[in-house]
Amino acid sequence: MRGKNNLAAFFSPSSIALVGASVSPGKISGVILESLMNSFSGALYPVNPRYGEVMGLKCYPSIEAIGSPIDLAVYALGAEAIPGAVLEAGRNVKGAIVVSGGFAETGPKGAEIEKALKEAARAAGVRVIGPNCMGIYDTVSGLDTFFIPKERVRRPESGGLSIISQSGSFAVTAMDELATDGIGVARVVSYGNKSDVDEADCLDFLADDPETKAIAIYIESIQDGRRFVEAASRCSARKPVMAVKVGKGASGISAARSHTGAIAGRYEIYKAAFRKAGIIELDGYEDFLVACKALGLTTGGAGKRIMIITDGGGMGVNIADACEEMGLSVPALPEEVSDELRSLFPEYFTIGNPLDLTGSATDESFALALSKTMSGDFYDMVIVAALWGPPALTDNLPGMLAQKPGFTEKPIIACTPGGAYSRERIRLFHEAGLPAFSTPEAAVRAAAVLSKAGVRR
Amino acid sequence: MRGKNNLAAFFSPSSIALVGASVSPGKISGVILESLMNSFSGALYPVNPRYGEVMGLKCYPSIEAIGSPIDLAVYALGAEAIPGAVLEAGRNVKGAIVVSGGFAETGPKGAEIEKALKEAARAAGVRVIGPNCMGIYDTVSGLDTFFIPKERVRRPESGGLSIISQSGSFAVTAMDELATDGIGVARVVSYGNKSDVDEADCLDFLADDPETKAIAIYIESIQDGRRFVEAASRCSARKPVMAVKVGKGASGISAARSHTGAIAGRYEIYKAAFRKAGIIELDGYEDFLVACKALGLTTGGAGKRIMIITDGGGMGVNIADACEEMGLSVPALPEEVSDELRSLFPEYFTIGNPLDLTGSATDESFALALSKTMSGDFYDMVIVAALWGPPALTDNLPGMLAQKPGFTEKPIIACTPGGAYSRERIRLFHEAGLPAFSTPEAAVRAAAVLSKAGVRR
Numbered sequence: 054m055r056g057k058n059n060l061a062a063f064f065s066p067s068s069i070a071l072v073g074a075s076v077s078p079g080k081i082s083g084v085i086l087e088s089l090m091n092s093f094s095g096a097l098y099p100v101n102p103r104y105g106e107v108m109g110l111k112c113y114p115s116i117e118a119i120g121s122p123i124d125l126a127v128y129a130l131g132a133e134a135i136p137g138a139v140l141e142a143g144r145n146v147k148g149a150i151v152v153s154g155g156f157a158e159t160g161p162k163g164a165e166i167e168k169a170l171k172e173a174a175r176a177a178g179v180r181v182i183g184p185n186c187m188g189i190y191d192t193v194s195g196l197d198t199f200f201i202p203k204e205r206v207r208r209p210e211s212g213g214l215s216i217i218s219q220s221g222s223f224a225v226t227a228m229d230e231l232a233t234d235g236i237g238v239a240r241v242v243s244y245g246n247k248s249d250v251d252e253a254d255c256l257d258f259l260a261d262d263p264e265t266k267a268i269a270i271y272i273e274s275i276q277d278g279r280r281f282v283e284a285a286s287r288c289s290a291r292k293p294v295m296a297v298k299v300g301k302g303a304s305g306i307s308a309a310r311s312h313t314g315a316i317a318g319r320y321e322i323y324k325a326a327f328r329k330a331g332i333i334e335l336d337g338y339e340d341f342l343v344a345c346k347a348l349g350l351t352t353g354g355a356g357k358r359i360m361i362i363t364d365g366g367g368m369g370v371n372i373a374d375a376c377e378e379m380g381l382s383v384p385a386l387p388e389e390v391s392d393e394l395r396s397l398f399p400e401y402f403t404i405g406n407p408l409d410l411t412g413s414a415t416d417e418s419f420a421l422a423l424s425k426t427m428s429g430d431f432y433d434m435v436i437v438a439a440l441w442g443p444p445a446l447t448d449n450l451p452g453m454l455a456q457k458p459g460f461t462e463k464p465i466i467a468c469t470p471g472g473a474y475s476r477e478r479i480r481l482f483h484e485a486g487l488p489a490f491s492t493p494e495a496a497v498r499a500a501a502v503l504s505k506a507g508v509r510r
Numbered sequence: 511m512r513g514k515n516n517l518a519a520f521f522s523p524s525s526i527a528l529v530g531a532s533v534s535p536g537k538i539s540g541v542i543l544e545s546l547m548n549s550f551s552g553a554l555y556p557v558n559p560r561y562g563e564v565m566g567l568k569c570y571p572s573i574e575a576i577g578s579p580i581d582l583a584v585y586a587l588g589a590e591a592i593p594g595a596v597l598e599a600g601r602n603v604k605g606a607i608v609v610s611g612g613f614a615e616t617g618p619k620g621a622e623i624e625k626a627l628k629e630a631a632r633a634a635g636v637r638v639i640g641p642n643c644m645g646i647y648d649t650v651s652g653l654d655t656f657f658i659p660k661e662r663v664r665r666p667e668s669g670g671l672s673i674i675s676q677s678g679s680f681a682v683t684a685m686d687e688l689a690t691d692g693i694g695v696a697r698v699v700s701y702g703n704k705s706d707v708d709e710a711d712c713l714d715f716l717a718d719d720p721e722t723k724a725i726a727i728y729i730e731s732i733q734d735g736r737r738f739v740e741a742a743s744r745c746s747a748r749k750p751v752m753a754v755k756v757g758k759g760a761s762g763i764s765a766a767r768s769h770t771g772a773i774a775g776r777y778e779i780y781k782a783a784f785r786k787a788g789i790i791e792l793d794g795y796e797d798f799l800v801a802c803k804a805l806g807l808t809t810g811g812a813g814k815r816i817m818i819i820t821d822g823g824g825m826g827v828n829i830a831d832a833c834e835e836m837g838l839s840v841p842a843l844p845e846e847v848s849d850e851l852r853s854l855f856p857e858y859f860t861i862g863n864p865l866d867l868t869g870s871a872t873d874e875s876f877a878l879a880l881s882k883t884m885s886g887d888f889y890d891m892v893i894v895a896a897l898w899g900p901p902a903l904t905d906n907l908p909g910m911l912a913q914k915p916g917f918t919e920k921p922i923i924a925c926t927p928g929g930a931y932s933r934e935r936i937r938l939f940h941e942a943g944l945p946a947f948s949t950p951e952a953a954v955r956a957a958a959v960l961s962k963a964g965v966r967r
Contacts, residue, residue: 154858365680368795
């Protein structure tokens with residue numbers, strides 16, 4: 054049943070049945086139905102023997118009663134009812150997403166139900182995502198089984214990043230952060246207990262998916278290490294693949310076991326597997342988000358040489374420190390560049406790397422500094438740390454930087470620490486296509502990820 | 511001239527002269543005058559021979575012309591004019607804040623002017639803060655010489671945290687972040703080139719200051735290490751003192767030299783001095799902010815044993831990992847506690863540490879979990895990681911947690927990652943007096959700082 058091409062039912066379904074559809078919009082199935090009615094343009098069939106109609110759609114007593122085969126069935130029933138429902142649907146369904154909990158993650162009784170689900174799926178010849186998961190949020194197909202209302206968790210717009218995650222809450226939270234920050238995604242898959250479809254299956258699909266430009270993976274445990282490394286290697290040869298593995302220390306491992314019934318295993322083994330598979334290793338939640346923002350908006354740089362341009366001397370020093378701590382270099386300005394800058398700028402600007410434009414900075418001085426330092430082959434990436442105190446700085450700055458005066462490829466990372474005024478400016482950078490971060494450390498972490506993503510190519 | 515009691519003119523002035531007052535509200539002196547007119551209730555004298563009146567206040571041609579001694583003079587003039595002005599004011603002034611740049615940080619010519627400023631100050635018997643600094647923002651005295659308009663940089667309300675910083679931009683940015691997040695401050699001092707008043711002088715004052723409950727220091731370089739260690743030791747015996755030293759690696763050190771003309775020195779020396787002085791060492795900007803938020807809202811915990819309560823399993827695992835990485839422990843639940851919790855909670859809750867209340871979490875289940883795990887002597891601190899997906903969670907949660915059901919002293923740290931909805935909830939936690947963070951890593955960093963601050967007592 055394994056193979057790289059049989060996940061199409063999940064990622065480009067033309068028909069969806071929602072099993073356990075409910076007339077109550079607050080329930081899990083109600084949230085899913087509402088989302089699908091808004092975003093999915095294919096055929097949509099609520100299934101529940103108790104209702105003739107749900108939210109204005111005709112409701113069917115069973116999948117069989119729909120009368121034609123269905124690409125995807127989404128199950129929102131109590132755990133115990135699911136194996137039977139999957140068996141009953143039989144070959145009328147290609148793919149099943151089981152969002153319900155109450156399986157192996159709850160103990161021996163749930164593990165028995167999960168075993169029955171696997172057997173039912175095998176008998177019916179259906180692939181399964183879940184159980185105990187959020188399912189799929191997909192801006193390409195319009196599928197959205199994430200059962201949390203949009204008021205609480207925003208949905209990202211269309212973009213080139215795909216996220217696959219064992220933890221539903223991790224996927225949900227990352228999606229919400231990216232949506233709030235204006236970063237788009239292609240596909241987000243939460244597979245929970247992964248009774249069938251796992252990260253390797255998803256990687257097989259995403260490797261060939263033209264909509265997916267970069268992939269971020271959240272891992273608690275991997276069962277089949279060899280298959281994972283094969284799939285990830287194939288994928289990372291085509292696009293950047295990044296992964297965070299949680300459950301590293303003793304407490305984390307024990308917590309991960311409780312969470313999805315998984316044995317987390319020694320972290321060193323994962324590190325080695327990541328290296329072998331060409332996966333960029335991420336440290337934890339913060340690093341995961343930074344990486345998603347960076348590769349959701351830009352592509353990798355070709356090396357580790359960082360130029361720092363700022364209007365706040367202290368912030369520049371902090372960024373230089375963080376670069377060295379994270380294995381990046383901050384080479385001094387070449388003499389010809391510093392001579393030219395000295396002739397162009399007032400004498401109280403600090404000409405060096407970091408380059409400090411002081412409180413007299415203007416949009417134009419930032420753009421000029423960018424052009425003069427980045428047009429030669431001296432640096433691979435630039436971190437522009439703009440504090441918004443200087444009165445001459447305007448909201449045109451992000452757009453002026455994004456023109457990349459004098460160069461084309463090298464990534465620009467913005468850093469704009471501060472309160473309300475600065476935080477609102479982050480979105481302006483994102484709209485201009487430049488990843489922007491609230492702290493020096495996050496900006497440097499982004500540079501480190503981009504440098505790894507670029508070197509990989 | 512040194513001594514712990516002669517900074518009173520800076521921290522409780524009854525009269526202030528603004529030298530270089532301008533009729534143009536956009537200029538540095540205009541911003542300062544506007545701030546002072548709003549926040550300072552003592553006598554306020556604009557000084558500028560070119561005007562008879564500035565912003566409705568009588569303007570004096572010189573400090574001497576005011577006709578009575580002044581506690582504090584704020585100089586917003588071109589660098590070259592300042593030594594003469596200080597000398598002219600002579601003994602009519604007790605303290606001087608020189609916000610202007612153009613001194614040692616700009617090169618040999620500026621260094622000459624700074625030397626002249628020092629000589630003038632010595633001759634006049636006046637203490638100087640600056641030059642090349644933002645001066646003082648003080649919620650106790652109402653002094654505010656930070657010359658960036660409030661639209662761009664917010665001012666924190668009254669609180670117990672004091673910040674002293676060599677870098678003006680660092681102080682400004684931290685203030686803005688704290689104000690936006692609803693964390694108050696007592697005094698913020700930016701002393702820039704510290705031609706006279708330095709961190710040791712400020713520490714001497716703050717040690718005896720009843721308004722200051724905790725102190726955070728930003729350091730690029732320290733000249734008199736022995737005096738610093740003495741002052742910091744005396745201070746840290748009374749209240750938590752935290753410090754970040756930037757300019758650690760080669761690039762950072764060279765950047766710091768350009769920034770304030772300071773020789774940053776080897777980081778190991780600072781580490782040893784911090785240890786000797788009982789200072790809590792902070793890593794960089796992120797760590798500095800986290801520490802300010804934590805000790806701005808709560809006091810230290812007595813140890814390193816962390817309880818984790820969450821409604822998102824993946825987040826719990828991530829927090830457990832981060833605790834171990836940062837030297838904290840995540841002890842398992844004592845058997846009697848887990849037995850009791852098992853009898854109280856549904857079987858699909860994961861009873862352990864982390865304790866996972868799942869998507870079925872309610873305000874009440876969080877409060878009950880808090881009470882049962884924290885009322886005995888099993889843990890020193892608790893991290894409550896609330897994801898806002900669960901529909902039953904309400905805005906009452908922070909207030910219910912803040913009642914600390916069944917215990918009194920131990921700190922509660924909230925972690926609430928996510929997008930717009932979650933970010934807005936951070937303020938609710940702060941209003942309830944609980945420090946709250948957007949990422950697991952930041953919450954754990956806060957726990958690490960609080961554990962050091964508590965053990966210190």
